[in-house]
Amino acid sequence: MAEGINHSSKSLAKTVSEEIINFIINENLNVGDKLPNEFELAAKLGVGRSTVREAIKALISRNVLEIRRGAGTFVSQKLGVADDPLGLTFFKDKHKLALDLIEIRFMIEPRIASLAAMNASDEEIACMTKLCHEVEMLIHAGENHVAKDVEFHTCIASSSKNLVMPNLIPIINTAIALFIDLTHSILKQETIQTHREILEAIKAHQPNKAHDAMLLHLAYNRRSLEKRMLDYNR
Amino acid sequence: MAEGINHSSKSLAKTVSEEIINFIINENLNVGDKLPNEFELAAKLGVGRSTVREAIKALISRNVLEIRRGAGTFVSQKLGVADDPLGLTFFKDKHKLALDLIEIRFMIEPRIASLAAMNASDEEIACMTKLCHEVEMLIHAGENHVAKDVEFHTCIASSSKNLVMPNLIPIINTAIALFIDLTHSILKQETIQTHREILEAIKAHQPNKAHDAMLLHLAYNRRSLEKRMLDYNR
Known part of the structure; x- marks a missing residue:
């Protein structure tokens, strides 16, 4: 060749x-x-x-x-962020990969939420509010909300004002979203509730509250993922 | 075209x-x-x-x-991890970029060090020990230790057993290393001392000690970077 x-x-x-x-x-x-x-x-x-x-x-x-x-x-609109930039496609154990990605989200996203509560502009809060609402509408309509969900988290990442976060967060979240999507399971009510709590805390510019709401959101996600893996391995 | x-x-x-x-x-x-x-x-x-x-x-x-x-x-040996996967080349404000990358390291690496203290095998500890020594030799010889330094942190990331970390950490560290390299400044004594402390804690399988040693290492790095930026802007 x-x-x-x-x-x-x-x-x-x-x-x-x-x-x-x-x-x-x-x-x-x-x-x-x-x-x-x-x-x-x-x-x-x-x-x-x-x-x-x-x-x-x-x-x-x-x-x-x-x-x-x-x-x-x-x-390009994609800002030079490569397709599958971390080479995640090549990890064979998708369950372990999903858990390890959530582990990274736990390290990064609560802190990002508190930075967003400190730094988000009114426009960014309006954008998050719109996305939070759109995710809810999709969930109620029984439609796939993964893309909008990633957009919601990306908007929070941008408003943290850390330059790298808007490029990093979607990579980590899309990969999880894909996995969750593949397993045909959706945490409907918990997603709606915890997204709202994150949004309210950022709106109120309360960093600790935003941190804890994000932590709770991730804890629900991890618990649900672990439960699915138990079901899968049974 | x-x-x-x-x-x-x-x-x-x-x-x-x-x-x-x-x-x-x-x-x-x-x-x-x-x-x-x-x-x-x-x-x-x-x-x-x-x-x-x-x-x-x-x-x-x-x-x-x-x-x-x-x-x-x-x-490829590069495992499908793209060159500059996060599109960092396109960030114009390199000082802000370097600080934001350190902010991400603060979120990730102390926890990674504690996972490494829990999960590192004897072979991985031997590898870290060798790399720690090689970095010291290069510093003493007045040579560039950036590549070996990144290898040291990547080895810690691998031994955390989180699948994604060995792909993520070098991206974040190389970019900082490059910046530090560009500014022609090296934190010699602090690097030797804090690398040793991280290594000893992982060797002793003490997660909290490894966590705190990494935190201290990053704090020295950030302080030095901020000082360089002050000098630069003066």
């Missing part, structure tokens, strides 16, 4: 990828901004068009860039 | 990428195992060779596969 891929062009493409990233940073391009076309980039970076094309493909795989049909190449 | 990249083949390649990942999981291939060649994969998955080649390139970008010249395609 090796003959199909040229090595020296591969590593040149890698260098050019890094140069394109530097270009994005130095030119202050933001999410959704358009890049110069292939010809212009090739001229700017002093390399051939085929190398630029190779580099762009690699950056698309890394979710740094995205192509919009007929419109050009843009800085 | 869009004309350079064929969209339908792109999304077909994406599907084939996922199929190759499933193949790796289902065939129980491990790190370093060889994949079937391009012809065999194309036949197995019922697609053309060029699509297989495209999918393999995407998986190389994601660090799932690696090419060894003249030998073939293998499951």
